[in-house]
Amino acid sequence: MQKIKTALLSYGMSGKVFHAPFLELHEGFELTGAWERSKKLIQQDFPEVKSYASLEELLADDATLVVVNTPVGTHYEYARQALLAGKNVVVEKAFTTTVAEAEALKQLAEEKGLKLAVFQNRRWDSDFKTVQQVIASGDLGEIVDAEIHFDRYNPKLSPKQHKETANSGAGILKDLGPHIIDQALCLFGKPDAVFADIRITRDNSQVDDVLDILLYYPNTRVRLKASFFVKEPLPSYIFHGRKGSFLKSRGDIQEDELKLGKKPDTTENWGKEPEAQSGLLHTEKNGVDIRRTLPTLSGNYYAFYDGMYQSIVNNTKEPVTATEGVHVMEIIEAALQSSTEKRNIIL
Structure with a gap:
C-alpha cells in the first residue's frame, strides 16, 4: 500500500486527539512529525518521528500531506505556504477567517493540482450519522422545521489566549459554528437567506459566545444555536417533518474516549454511544402511529482520513472539499453581517 507521509503543524490537543490516532490507525499514512514551538511532546507518543523547529523545516521535508491544525487566524497563511511548497493540505475548521481567503486557497490548490480538504470531523459523529439516516429513510417526510444545537455550560474564559483575544479567528461563530453550519449544509444545501444574532454574554469576554442563526429554505427553516450557558440542554437535533419528528441528543463519545488515550479502531465497537x-x-406508517427509540449508528473519524487517502492516491474527491469550506465561510460572513445590520441577508 502506498504510504502518504504526513506532518502536523502542532501537537496540542487537536494533533494528539483528532489527527495522530487516525493517521496511526490507517495503514496508508506515515506520520513524519509535528512543528512544535515550545513544548516538545510528539516524540513521547511517537519516538520515531521528528519535532520540527520551524514551518520552513517542516515544509522542506518529504511529507506530501500537511495538516494545518493551528489557531484559525493562521490557517490561510500556513495553508498557502504548504500549497506553494507542493503539499496536499488538510485545514481544520474554521477553514479561514474570510470567504476571500477560502476562495484564494481553493484556487491555489486547483492551480497546483493539489488536494485541499477541510477537517469537518463532526460529519462522522455517531449522532449526526444517525440523523442523516433518519432523514434519508423518508420516515419524517419533508422536513419543515429543524434545529441543530452545540451547547455547553462553561462560563469561564478559556486559558488559551488566542481563543479569548478579539481577533478575526476567535469566537463561538468560528469555533463551534462551523460544525453545525456544515451539518446543516450537508442535510439541506445552501439556504436562500440568513438571519443571525451573535452576542457576548460571559463576564469580561472579548469574543462572541452565543450564536443563533436562522437559515431560510423554500419550504424549511433551520435554526442553529450554540451557547456556553446551557446547564440543562435540549436535544441537539430536533427535526419535524410532514410525517413525524426525530429528537436526538449530542451523544458521540469519540472525543472523550480519545482524550482518555484510548486508541480508535475500525470496528463498530468504536464510536458506539450508550443505549441511553x-x-x-x-x-x-400506513395509518399506524409509531413512537420508539432508535439505535444510534457508530461514529468514526477514520472515515475522513480514509477519504483523504483515496483522494490523494486515486484522485477521488476530498472527503470535505474546499468548495464546501467556502460555503461554510459564506454562511459565517452572512451571519456576522446579519447580526450587525439586524436584517436578513440574501445569498
Missing part, C-alpha cells in the same frame, strides 16, 4: 442516548422517532 438513543434518539426518539415519532412518526406514522
Whole structure:
C-alpha cells in the first residue's frame, strides 16, 4: 500500500486527539512529525518521528500531506505556504477567517493540482450519522422545521489566549459554528437567506459566545444555536417533518474516549454511544402511529482520513472539499453581517 507521509503543524490537543490516532490507525499514512514551538511532546507518543523547529523545516521535508491544525487566524497563511511548497493540505475548521481567503486557497490548490480538504470531523459523529439516516429513510417526510444545537455550560474564559483575544479567528461563530453550519449544509444545501444574532454574554469576554442563526429554505427553516450557558440542554437535533419528528441528543463519545488515550479502531465497537442516548422517532406508517427509540449508528473519524487517502492516491474527491469550506465561510460572513445590520441577508 502506498504510504502518504504526513506532518502536523502542532501537537496540542487537536494533533494528539483528532489527527495522530487516525493517521496511526490507517495503514496508508506515515506520520513524519509535528512543528512544535515550545513544548516538545510528539516524540513521547511517537519516538520515531521528528519535532520540527520551524514551518520552513517542516515544509522542506518529504511529507506530501500537511495538516494545518493551528489557531484559525493562521490557517490561510500556513495553508498557502504548504500549497506553494507542493503539499496536499488538510485545514481544520474554521477553514479561514474570510470567504476571500477560502476562495484564494481553493484556487491555489486547483492551480497546483493539489488536494485541499477541510477537517469537518463532526460529519462522522455517531449522532449526526444517525440523523442523516433518519432523514434519508423518508420516515419524517419533508422536513419543515429543524434545529441543530452545540451547547455547553462553561462560563469561564478559556486559558488559551488566542481563543479569548478579539481577533478575526476567535469566537463561538468560528469555533463551534462551523460544525453545525456544515451539518446543516450537508442535510439541506445552501439556504436562500440568513438571519443571525451573535452576542457576548460571559463576564469580561472579548469574543462572541452565543450564536443563533436562522437559515431560510423554500419550504424549511433551520435554526442553529450554540451557547456556553446551557446547564440543562435540549436535544441537539430536533427535526419535524410532514410525517413525524426525530429528537436526538449530542451523544458521540469519540472525543472523550480519545482524550482518555484510548486508541480508535475500525470496528463498530468504536464510536458506539450508550443505549441511553438513543434518539426518539415519532412518526406514522400506513395509518399506524409509531413512537420508539432508535439505535444510534457508530461514529468514526477514520472515515475522513480514509477519504483523504483515496483522494490523494486515486484522485477521488476530498472527503470535505474546499468548495464546501467556502460555503461554510459564506454562511459565517452572512451571519456576522446579519447580526450587525439586524436584517436578513440574501445569498
